[in-house]
Amino acid sequence: MPADTDTAPAAVTGPARRSPAPWVLMYHSVTEFTDPAEDPYGITVTPAALEAQLLWLRARGLRGVGVGELLRARAAGRGRGLVGLTFDDGYTDFLTHALPLLRRHDCTATLFVLPGRLGVDNVWDPLGPRKPLLTAEQIREVAAAGQEIGSHGLLHQDLTAAPDDVLQQELRGSRELIRELTGTLPDGFCYPYGHLDARVVEASRAAGYDYACAISPGRLTGRHALPRTHVSQADGAARLRVKRLRHQVRELRGRVLR
Numbered sequence: 001m002p003a004d005t006d007t008a009p010a011a012v013t014g015p016a017r018r019s020p021a022p023w024v025l026m027y028h029s030v031t032e033f034t035d036p037a038e039d040p041y042g043i044t045v046t047p048a049a050l051e052a053q054l055l056w057l058r059a060r061g062l063r064g065v066g067v068g069e070l071l072r073a074r075a076a077g078r079g080r081g082l083v084g085l086t087f088d089d090g091y092t093d094f095l096t097h098a099l100p101l102l103r104r105h106d107c108t109a110t111l112f113v114l115p116g117r118l119g120v121d122n123v124w125d126p127l128g129p130r131k132p133l134l135t136a137e138q139i140r141e142v143a144a145a146g147q148e149i150g151s152h153g154l155l156h157q158d159l160t161a162a163p164d165d166v167l168q169q170e171l172r173g174s175r176e177l178i179r180e181l182t183g184t185l186p187d188g189f190c191y192p193y194g195h196l197d198a199r200v201v202e203a204s205r206a207a208g209y210d211y212a213c214a215i216s217p218g219r220l221t222g223r224h225a226l227p228r229t230h231v232s233q234a235d236g237a238a239r240l241r242v243k244r245l246r247h248q249v250r251e252l253r254g255r256v257l258r
Helices: 047-059 067-075 092-104 136-144 164-182 198-206 237-252
Strands: 024-027 063-065 082-088 110-113 148-151 188-190 211-213
Touching: 047 063, 047 092, 047 237, 063 067, 067 082, 067 148, 067 211, 082 092, 092 136, 110 136, 110 188, 136 148, 136 164, 148 164, 164 198, 198 211
Parallel strands: 024 082, 063 082, 082 110, 110 148, 148 188, 188 211
Antiparallel strands: none
């Protein structure tokens, strides 16, 4: 669920090439709901809302892709018109509701999964409601459909409070389990709750991830602390326009990707 992040400065060991952070949108669950009590954390959008948001992007010459693809395209000078799409937690509704819409609008996404909680539910959300998580077979189905699978850790824990051995299991252990599931080591990591500090960011880099996604990492912003824009059910055209402008202002400030 969305949360603010720590903003302690990270140590920089060498010169960094200046490159503005890409625009990356953050989703979680895609399913029908009518009562706000069914979405106490603001992490659910209906299929109709997601489709309208994808159409909004396409009408502006933008196409949603997984973060790995986005970063590779930018490195090759082909990133213009691409926006990152991410879905946290690995809910089964990604397979049933989000994936068909992504295909319809020629988009891809990165799905951050929890290999330590396969086929159970979002027990970390005390207010509920309970949402089922993908099984191992369903994750393989998503990967076979051309979507990027990334790690969200093993159990959805606040990594800033984790001792070093637990931190390593969450980062390295989850990466190896995903390789066993899909046959491919994931390139991307996503910090549970968006919580991170300099120790956790450095650990994600050391664990072999090519990039990691945060929410609002402040001075830690970089390739292993990518900021993301939370997208909610309330985000129609006007709100998306404001969020895009806000991102463009941040780009002008020249945030560094390391």
